[in-house]
Amino acid sequence: MLQNIRVVLVNTSHPGNIGGAARAMKNMGLSRLVLVDPQDFPSSEATARASGATDILGSVQVVGTLEEALVGCSVALGTSARERHIPWPLLDPRECATTCLQHIQQESEVALVFGREYAGLTNEELQRCHFHVHIPSDPAFSSLNLAAAVQVLSYEVRMAWLQAQGQPTKMSKVEPVSLDEQQVTADELELFYGHLESTLVQIGFLDPQNPRHLMSRLRRLYGRSGISKLEMNILRGVLTETQKVVRGEPHKRRKEDV
């Protein structure tokens, strides 16, 4: 599905930015790069900055005009840094990603269009785009590096795509859930609090005749910590060992089990 998205770079000056854009695309699962009249390509600098995304550079499509780059696209989204004379449908990067997803889910092709490093897209080029996209930069320093802009839009597309697929946006573990990820249950936590309280009494830290708010404060602390079963085993182990000390049992070295 993501292969229906093409990234179009118009009249890029610096080949390093072409390489950086290719790397950003590949990181985010995009693969199709179209260059409109690049000033210096192919170039060893592009290859260096691509840092392994050489397959994208190898299959790049070089054309002479934006019109050629957009052939077959049902929607073109052009990045724009400044307010234009003619108001145009304007999206932020997240809305841009939503729009991309809507189209590629219908098997339509989509173009993300990026302009020149210093001058952006011309008004004529922008008017060939159905939507304009603005990355919400600080107005006092608003011009992003070209590869950085490709990174932001590609990232938002990937986030939207993962969500549309029902895939997690975080790494999923393949292994079964370990003790370190299972949360303790409320009853296990109560057993711990009982164990903790009796131990604190035994070591003379908690006076049962005048307990004040000590246990409440400890409950508040552990309650909000989201303790795992493994961590609970550790805490209970500490209490058990403390109690042994109180009872004067001989200390014996135990195998490392945490």
Added chain:
Amino acid sequence: MLQNIRVVLVNTSHPGNIGGAARAMKNMGLSRLVLVDPQDFPSSEATARASGATDILGSVQVVGTLEEALVGCSVALGTSARERHIPWPLLDPRECATTCLQHIQQESEVALVFGREYAGLTNEELQRCHFHVHIPSDPAFSSLNLAAAVQVLSYEVRMAWLQAQGQPTKMSKVEPVSLDEQQVTADELELFYGHLESTLVQIGFLDPQNPRHLMSRLRRLYGRSGISKLEMNILRGVLTETQKVVRGEPHKRRKEDV
């Protein structure tokens, strides 16, 4: 508020990435950069890639250890490319931004920590971070350029910050709303449809005895287009001129008014 966020780069190899990170930060309104044991800094390559974000490079803090870089922070979020042995609270970039906002809104300080270009953060460094952040890259090509990673997290922080401020994530226009932004009302659209239909009859395109679905199709088209008042003026102007032609009125050149 954003000044409470520091970006920490650990043991960076390439000064260009330091410059690229500074530019990405400044684009997104962040200003505080801390370098832990950089391999080559200051450097002309960093300055070149910063592309105007030289104030950030000029006020950079260089320290020897991650521990020093985190002094005063209430929360540190460390980027992590791979699954670690010890499970740790893991956030995606959007959750990372939410966490940052929660802390800076309470005037706490926050660190976003980025590791080495090839090796990332060590396990020991990651364990100094309260949360790990993973940018959801393609598992087949997962390693982002360092400055690109700074760009993605800084962008998400800015989006969250703008939303928290109730500020638009798109450029807002200062000018009063023009005719080109005001949508036509339903009654204006009906007047247009009437005008359109009579014109189509007059030019012989629409047969009133056998209208078929022509007007329905035109209503569907214009209805979904979100026509502005200015555009409506243009369409009505076209119809009026067409009717003059039908009536055989002499064509006179009019002033450009669209």
